[in-house]
Amino acid sequence: MHEEHKRYFKLTGRSRIDKSINSLLGIIEGIAIDSEINASEVDFLHLWLEDKLELRDRHPFNELIPVIEQALADRVLTEDEKNDIVWLCERLTSNEFYDQVTTDLQRLHAIVGGIVADTSISEQELRGLSDWIGDHEHLRGCWPYDEIGSLVTTVLVDKVIDEQEHEMLFRYFSEFVALLDSKTITNAPISNGESVVGLCAVCPEIEFQERTFAFTGASARYTRRKLAETVSDLGGHVASGPGKKVDYLVIGADGNPCWAFACYGRKVEKAVELRKSGVRIMIIHESYFHDAVLDAGKG
Known part of the structure; x- marks a missing residue:
């Protein structure tokens, strides 16, 4: 420079x-x-x-x-x-x-x-x-x-x-392939970030039989495929994202608490909107999901 x-x-x-x-x-x-x-x-x-x-x-x-x-x-x-x-x-x-x-x-x-x-x-x-x-x-x-x-x-x-x-x-x-912006950022603004606390249900009762689950964020324990297989083995269904027929949205635990938006994500935002409109969708933290799997004998 x-x-x-x-x-x-x-x-x-x-x-x-x-x-x-x-x-x-x-x-x-x-x-x-x-x-x-x-x-x-x-x-x-x-x-x-x-x-x-x-x-x-x-x-x-x-x-x-x-x-x-x-x-x-x-x-x-x-x-x-x-x-x-x-x-x-x-x-x-x-x-x-x-x-x-x-x-x-x-x-x-x-x-x-x-x-x-x-x-x-x-x-x-x-x-x-x-x-x-x-x-x-x-x-x-x-x-x-x-x-x-x-x-x-x-x-x-x-x-x-x-x-x-x-x-x-x-x-x-x-001529408009502009990928090379500046490679060094000085004094980049720092976000205080937010937390998903308050969105997730506390000690929720989770059932699997004929219930539909959606997942968002990165899991600290399993791949998305493994999570889907676990739900299926317990008699449940998996959806690609929140909807009127989805019972649970599971938030992955492998997130950065300093993130301003990534800890929430598009699917969480949609689930919150659905809840406000009267849809009974429960937002749960991944740790509660794994506890429920253990209780069901599949952990």
Whole structure:
């Protein structure tokens, strides 16, 4: 870094964090814009992750990185995992230093980068990008919104992307592959964090027969598959997430109490909303789940 830039670097910690998270959001949107995520696109997401590994102990990367690592462990990014990452990003992003226009432009840059991540641009991806552009007309007059919109519209006129058009799109979109934000964060804001205490039931009575369980967070003891097998062996059912027919949401114990949002998660938020609407769903800590399994003779 140039010596002249160092004095400004300390003053832009929050804005650089925002840019990193907005870029991640854009990458996720870009690689999933055609409703399919292939191996090359997962590799592209790995690049963002690798670039931030040295920041894994700093907020907010101490929340984001474990979630992304867990999602990519099997080299497959499911719809549920994608939604978890997007949910967390949206809660960690702040517009305090950047207005909505700047935020959305950062996302647009990363979206087109995500689209070219696998070196192939499909008609479905372009139509998804065209829809995004249509939903963000407040960016009109801002580079590169108009340019990208015009280019996409021109290519989609005949509903075919020929070799010459693909090369043109690829060259242009590749200019916006912005993964290398600053690699060092100075004076990053520290969150006091919160706790899941108060959300979970205390000493709950847990039944398994014909009951439905959903799990969220990392377990300190078992894999998600093992947890599902345990519930099935005891006569219960497993759902992918909270819903009106889910009886218990089990929160994994392997969380960081200093996290501001990751200790809760999208599924916990949904379960709380369901409870407020009158759905009888019980949120329980993993330790109570294991106690219940032992009592049932399956521990």
